[in-house]
Amino acid sequence: MSARKPADQLMRAVLWLFGVLTVAPFALLVLTSLKSREDLIAGAFVLPDRPHFENYVSAWVDGLFGTYFLNSVIVVLPVIVISVVLGTLCDFAFAFLKLPGKPLLFGMLLVGMMVPTEAFIIPLYYEFRWLGLINTYWALILPQVGMSIPFVTLFMTSAMRQLPKDLIDAAVADGASPFRVLRYVVVPLLGPSASTMSLFLFIWTWNEFMIPLILVQDDATRTLPIGMLFFQGKYTIDIPILTAGAVITLLPIVIVYFFFQRKFIQGLTAGAVK
Amino acid sequence: MLHTNTFGNLKYVLPALLVYTAFVLLPIMASIVLGFTEWGGIGMPKFVGFANYVALFSDPMFFKALRNTAVLMVFYVALPLCIGLALAVAISNIRPGERMALRMLYFMPYVMPSAVLGIIWRWLYNPIFGPLNQVLRAVGLGALALPWLGDFNFALPAVGMVATWYYLGFCMAIFMAGLQRIDASLFEAAALEGASGRQTFRYITLPSLLPEIRIVLLLTVIASIKSYDLVFTMTRGGPANETLVANLYMYQLGFELNRYGYASAVAVIGAIFILVVNGIVHRVLPTDGDNA
Numbered sequence: 201m202s203a204r205k206p207a208d209q210l211m212r213a214v215l216w217l218f219g220v221l222t223v224a225p226f227a228l229l230v231l232t233s234l235k236s237r238e239d240l241i242a243g244a245f246v247l248p249d250r251p252h253f254e255n256y257v258s259a260w261v262d263g264l265f266g267t268y269f270l271n272s273v274i275v276v277l278p279v280i281v282i283s284v285v286l287g288t289l290c291d292f293a294f295a296f297l298k299l300p301g302k303p304l305l306f307g308m309l310l311v312g313m314m315v316p317t318e319a320f321i322i323p324l325y326y327e328f329r330w331l332g333l334i335n336t337y338w339a340l341i342l343p344q345v346g347m348s349i350p351f352v353t354l355f356m357t358s359a360m361r362q363l364p365k366d367l368i369d370a371a372v373a374d375g376a377s378p379f380r381v382l383r384y385v386v387v388p389l390l391g392p393s394a395s396t397m398s399l400f401l402f403i404w405t406w407n408e409f410m411i412p413l414i415l416v417q418d419d420a421t422r423t424l425p426i427g428m429l430f431f432q433g434k435y436t437i438d439i440p441i442l443t444a445g446a447v448i449t450l451l452p453i454v455i456v457y458f459f460f461q462r463k464f465i466q467g468l469t470a471g472a473v474k
Numbered sequence: 475m476l477h478t479n480t481f482g483n484l485k486y487v488l489p490a491l492l493v494y495t496a497f498v499l500l501p502i503m504a505s506i507v508l509g510f511t512e513w514g515g516i517g518m519p520k521f522v523g524f525a526n527y528v529a530l531f532s533d534p535m536f537f538k539a540l541r542n543t544a545v546l547m548v549f550y551v552a553l554p555l556c557i558g559l560a561l562a563v564a565i566s567n568i569r570p571g572e573r574m575a576l577r578m579l580y581f582m583p584y585v586m587p588s589a590v591l592g593i594i595w596r597w598l599y600n601p602i603f604g605p606l607n608q609v610l611r612a613v614g615l616g617a618l619a620l621p622w623l624g625d626f627n628f629a630l631p632a633v634g635m636v637a638t639w640y641y642l643g644f645c646m647a648i649f650m651a652g653l654q655r656i657d658a659s660l661f662e663a664a665a666l667e668g669a670s671g672r673q674t675f676r677y678i679t680l681p682s683l684l685p686e687i688r689i690v691l692l693l694t695v696i697a698s699i700k701s702y703d704l705v706f707t708m709t710r711g712g713p714a715n716e717t718l719v720a721n722l723y724m725y726q727l728g729f730e731l732n733r734y735g736y737a738s739a740v741a742v743i744g745a746i747f748i749l750v751v752n753g754i755v756h757r758v759l760p761t762d763g764d765n766a
Contacts, residue, residue: 211564211581212568212572214564215561215576218561219576219579220579222579222580222582223579223643224582225595226582227565228605229594231655240604243610244605244608244609245605245608286490287490289486289490290490292486293483293484293486293487294487297484297486300480300481300484300488305487305491308494309491311499311502312494313592314745314748314749314752315498315745316696316748318700318702318741318744319502319505319560319741319742320498320501320504320602321501321741322505322737323500323502323505323508323738324501326502326515327497327500327504336631342493342496342497343498345493345497346496346497347498349490350498353490364754378483378486396520407587407588407589409587409588409589409702409706410702414729424587425587425590426589428589428593429593439597439603443594443597444543446590446593449590450587450590453587454582457585461578461581462574464585465577465581466651468647469647469648471642
C-alpha cells in the first residue's frame, strides 16, 4: 500500500502536522527556557537576542533544581535495583518452586496492582510518621518498591515462563540447588526482560507525584516534579527559570525515551494488552 | 521441578512480600478500617460504622466531584479512543520508517510526569502571557482568548484536553500493534470483493480490534477515576470546585481539613469504582480466548 494518491499525501501531511503539534509544547518549553524576561514580553514565539543559558544556572542553583535532581537520582537507583532483585527472587519461586499457599500469595500481589496509591496514602503517611521516616529518602524508596513489586513479579513471570524448561530441568537433574539454578541458569537469561523492567521503573519513579507530595515536606529531600510544583508556588512567576527547571526535569526522560523508544512503546503497549 | 523444601522456598518470596505488605497491603487494609471511623489525626480513631458512607451519599461536593469525573471521561476515554483509532488506521498506509517516527511524536507526552505537564500547561493556558492566547490573538481570534483555567465553563474541558493530548498517542500505539496482528489476507479479500474503506473498517478492522478497545477502555476509564496529578497542578479543583475530582476531594478532606476517616471513605469508594470498572469491562467485552 504505497501512499501516492493525492488523498493519501494530504492525510500524510495532516498526520505530520498533528504529530509536530503534539510535541510543540516541548519545543516551546526549550525556547522559553533560553529567553530573558525582556525577550518574553516580545512574544512567546519570538527568538531571544541570544540563548540565555544562565537561566539553567539559576534554576539549578537558586531554584534548587540541582538538589531535586540529585534527590530524584538517589531515589530512582535503589528503587530499580531493589525492586528488580526482590521481584526476580519472588518470581523465580512463583514460576519454578513449590510454595505453601501460592495462589493466595499471588492474589495478595494482584490487589496492589489494582488499588491506586491514592487509596492508601493516608495510612501510609501515618505509618511513616510513626516510623519517624517522614522527610527521608526511605519514605520515597520503600513505598515505591512496594508498589513496583507486583508489576515486576507479573512482568517477569511471563518472561520466566518463556525460558527453556529443558535447561532448568537439566540443571536440577545435575543436582543443582534452587539458588544455583537461579544464579547460573535463570538470571543470565533474564537480561532483556530485566532491562525493559528497569526502564519502566525508572520512568514511574522519576514521574511519581503523590508519594513525594505527601511523605516529604522539605526541600532537602524533594524530587523533581514536586520541587517544580513548589518552585512555582514560591516565586512570582519567573517563566524562563520555571521552564528551565521543567527542561531539567524532563530531559533525562526524553533521553531515555529517544534511545529506547521502540522497547518502550512495545513494552508499554504489549504489557497493557497482557 | 525444584521442590526440596516447600517452606524453605518461602525465603525467595518473603523479602518482596514483606516490603509489599508493609507499605502497600497493610495501608490498604488500614484505609478500609479508617473509612469506618472519625479521626482527626491525633488520638484514637472513633468507630462510626457506615456513617461516613451515608454522609458521602448526601454530600454535594462528592457528587460534584463525580459529575466532573463523568465529564472528564469524554476527554480521558472517548476522545483518545476515537482519535487514537482513527490515527492508527490512517497511519497504517504510511511507510514503516515514517510510521515509527510519527508514533514516537504522538506517544511522547505519555512518558512524561503528568504533574510537570500540568504545570507547563498552566503556563501555556495563562490568560495574559500564555502562548495559547498569543496564538489566538495573532490569528484574529482574540475573542476566544479566554482565561481558560479560571473560566467556569472552560476550566474542566481545558484540563480535559491536556488529558486527551496525554493519552492519545498511547491509545494510538495500542491500536497500531493491534492492526499488525490482523491477518493481512482479510484486507486483501475485502479489497478483492470491492469493499469500501468504511465497510472494511466496520466489518474487519473494528471487530478485530475488540481486545485492544477493551484494554484502552479499561486503562483510560481507570485513569479518569484516578485523575489527580493534572488537576492538582493545573487548577487545584478551582474555580469554585468546577474541576474538583474525587482524589482531590480526598486530599483536601485529609491533608487540609484533617478529616481522615471521611477522606478514607472517599478513597475506598474510588478503589471500589476501579474494581467495578475492571469487572464490567472484562464481562461486557469478552476476550474470546486470545490474550488476556
